[in-house]
Amino acid sequence: MEKDEMTQEMEHYQRIVRAFLYYRIHSLKRVNQARRCFTSLSKEDQQLAPKFTTKLDLIKMAIGVNYDFIRTILQRTQNLFLNSEIYQMDEVISSVYIKLTYLISTVPEFDMEKVKSTIKQFVRDWSKEGEKERNTCYLPIINEILRLFPRDDIQPNAINILVPGAGLGRLAFEIVKLGYNCQGNEISLYMLITSNFILNNCTTTEQYVIYPWVHQYCNIAGFDDQVRNIKIPDMAPSEIPKDTSFSMCAGDFLLVYNDPGKKWDCVATCFFIDTAHSIIAYIKKIYQILKPGGYWINLGPLLYHFADMAGEQSLELSYEEVKTVIENVGFSYEKEEKGIVSGYTQDPSSLMTTLYHNIFFIVRKPEIDQQQ
Structure with missing residues (x-):
């Protein structure tokens, strides 16, 4: 594999790992959005749906469990495939962690949908x-x-x-x-x-x-x-x-x-x-x-x-x-x-x-x- 091609493959790999690592932050944004919407209601309206914030707490817990599972997957991914020459997960994760603080805003919604659909794929298979x-x-x-x-x-x-x-x-x-x-x-x-x-x-x-x-x-x-x-x-x-x-x-x-x-x-x-x-x-x-x-x-x-x-x-x-x-x-x-x-x-x-x-x-x- 040529060096430029290897660089492109590594950048693509880092993009996918970055999406996986961004899962919790991205998912909690949606929980917080729902919470803000609910708390903006009058006290009277909030009392009509008394279990809603409890459900949001459960969702937050579930997101945490999913994220721990994702981390486990990434930590055990190395020497991936028969025709792989460049996938060294330890290096990738280290690189992504270093870059994550200032690259967070670059994770496209498309990539995050892929992460969520991958989680659902476990159910099917x-x-x-x-x-x-x-x-x-x-x-x-x-x-x-x-x-x-x-x-x-x-x-x-x-x-x-x-x-x-x-x-x-x-x-x-x-x-x-x-x-x-x-x-x-x-x-x-x-x-x-x-x-x-x-x-x-x-x-x-x-x-x-x-x-x-x-x-x-x-x-x-x-x-x-x-x-x-x-x-x-x-x-x-x-x-x-x-x-x-x-x-x-x-x-x-x-x-x-x-x-x-x-x-x-x-x-x-x-x-x-x-x-x-x-x-x-x-x-x-x-x-x-x-x-x-x-x-x-x-x-x-x-x-x-x-x-x-x-x-x-x-x-x-x-x-x-x-x-x-x-x-x-x-x-x-x-x-x-x-x-x-x-x-x-x-x-x-x-x-x-x-x-x-x-x-x-x-x-x-x-x-x-x-x-x-």
């Missing part, structure tokens, strides 16, 4: 409460892997499966737990830092307590809902077969997988393909890295993460157009199901939820590659 979402989104993929690569007929550890957009690693973990070799790929440092922690540092179930809904002030049904805690992980990530390969690879999916000698039996994508600037580039890359006869299994919507984002290019195709691209690239459809309804890091007790009507499909690369 590593809690009992997230089991329903996981069953809806991950089980169809897992069941098809078991069907396509039956463990009674083959050695599962001879099958290599790639999970781009792996997030906190639960789908990849479940695949490895079944005996297959699996690598997760992730570009987000928020996800990489936290997945490294959960996969490599959690040794028992329900080892940590977090408060993922503490930042939600609207559409709260009950007094305790905002400060409801979640215990993680629901399963110890160390519980995988010893004769399998499980790894996480950091970086841009389009740039990392360029070794012509490395091909995959299966690529499994869940809520991933719409994270591209150009979904066509993703489809072509998946085709390129699959072995002849290999399978691509996908489940998710077409939210298009860069749509309407200032300064970012975004190609938004309908699913009908996406399907045409998939077939024109050379894939053949083996299965297709529309309208699989799921949430994504949703609070089940909230008065408002967002549901996706997902597309689920399995396509296959021909045994004889037409592009060769």
Whole structure:
């Protein structure tokens, strides 16, 4: 890696660490705002909601617990990933602490939203409460892997499966737990830092307590809902077969997988393909890295993460157009199901939820590659 590129990577890493470290200050600002609003009311109006300040005290406590958890994550993050050359957390934290006093004002709201969404991601991937979402989104993929690569007929550890957009690693973990070799790929440092922690540092179930809904002030049904805690992980990530390969690879999916000698039996994508600037580039890359006869299994919507984002290019195709691209690239459809309804890091007790009507499909690369 060139020196300038390493410097850019380190600056980006410091930015993410700075956002994590700013979590408590940022979150307490919102608590103080609510408190000021309430105390500005007349005494008569305040007495009509006598438990409100008690709730704010509980929220403040919960934010403190979350912050301690974040600090634990950062302190145990080092030697992160297979292709990492520069991530030395001790140096990063020391540098960020020194700079934090005068760089606080530079933490964008976008970065803080990423921190809060990462906390909620623990619920989806590593809690009992997230089991329903996981069953809806991950089980169809897992069941098809078991069907396509039956463990009674083959050695599962001879099958290599790639999970781009792996997030906190639960789908990849479940695949490895079944005996297959699996690598997760992730570009987000928020996800990489936290997945490294959960996969490599959690040794028992329900080892940590977090408060993922503490930042939600609207559409709260009950007094305790905002400060409801979640215990993680629901399963110890160390519980995988010893004769399998499980790894996480950091970086841009389009740039990392360029070794012509490395091909995959299966690529499994869940809520991933719409994270591209150009979904066509993703489809072509998946085709390129699959072995002849290999399978691509996908489940998710077409939210298009860069749509309407200032300064970012975004190609938004309908699913009908996406399907045409998939077939024109050379894939053949083996299965297709529309309208699989799921949430994504949703609070089940909230008065408002967002549901996706997902597309689920399995396509296959021909045994004889037409592009060769």
